[in-house]
Structures are given as structure tokens and as C-alpha cells.
Amino acid sequence: MALVAMTLCVGGGEELMFRGIGVQVFKRAGFGEGEVALYSSLVFGLVHVSNAFGEGVQDLFQAVIVSTSGYFFYLYLRVGGTLLLPMLVHGLGDLGLTSDLVGDKAEAYAGIVLPILLQVVLIVLVVVKRRSSEPAASAPAPAVDAGRPA
Secondary structure, eight states: OHHHHHHHHHHHHHHIIIIIIIHHHHHHTTOOHHHHHHHHHHHHHHHGGGHHHHHOTTHHHHHHHHHHHHHHHHHHHHHHSSTHHHHHHHHHHHHHHHGGGOSSSOOOOGGGGHHHHHHHHHHHHHHHHHHHHSOOOOOOOOOOOTTSOO
16 A cells, blocks of 8 residues: 555656646746647656666666656646646556565566556547547638629
8 A cells, every 4th residue: 555655646746746837837938739748758757867876877768768658648638637647647657667666576567567558548549539629621612703793
């Protein structure tokens, strides 16, 4: 239970910082939607570069993965319309990633697949929502003959 509480708190706190405050800072600075998503995700990944100082250079790759995840967390925010969705997904993803570290013998755990599956589900939801919100192709307006009065 402590691991669940910890990962939900870490995921929630990071989402408050990066998708809550960070997104608002970039929006107020006048950046467009795509730029806000990109820059908030890059900053999210850059903050995680600090792990490389304690764990080693291999954690630089983690920063790239975290940036990608940050972009998906941004999409969760947009699709869900609330910060609670990316907070929950982030916390559950962290739970899946850290649960294999519990116990005497650390070993791979099937829960590590959870964040990847959640991202695939998000991609499907975004594509479906985008297709349903695109305006239908309308017929071209009839041409007006310049020589005839309307």
C-alpha cells in the first residue's frame, strides 16, 4: 500500500508541476498547442537528466523516454479535460515501473508493460476522437455567374 501511495503521490506531484503549472506558463507565454506539448515534455525529460548523476550515463536514455511519456501525459490532459487523468496514469505507470524493485530479489515484472499499454490506448483514443471531430467534407459552393444578376 505504501508503494501505491508513493507512486500516486510522485506521479500526481510531477503532473501538477509539468502539466499543471508548466503548461500554463507556456500558454501564457503565447506558445501554440503543439509547442506547449513539445516544450513541457522536453522540460519534463530534462529534469529527469539529473538521475544520470546518481545512476550513470545509461539514465540519459531514461530522460528521452520520460520526454516521450510527458508528451503522452499532455495528450491525456487534452483528451480527459482534467489533470486528474494524467496524474492517475502517471502514478499507475510509476507503480508498474517500480514494483519490480520490491523484495529481496529484483526481477522483471509484468506490470512494467502497463505504461506502454496505456500509451497505446491513448493513441487509439486520440485518433478516434480526432476523426470524429473533423468536419465532414462539404460540397463546393455553386459558382456565381458574373453576367447574371443574383
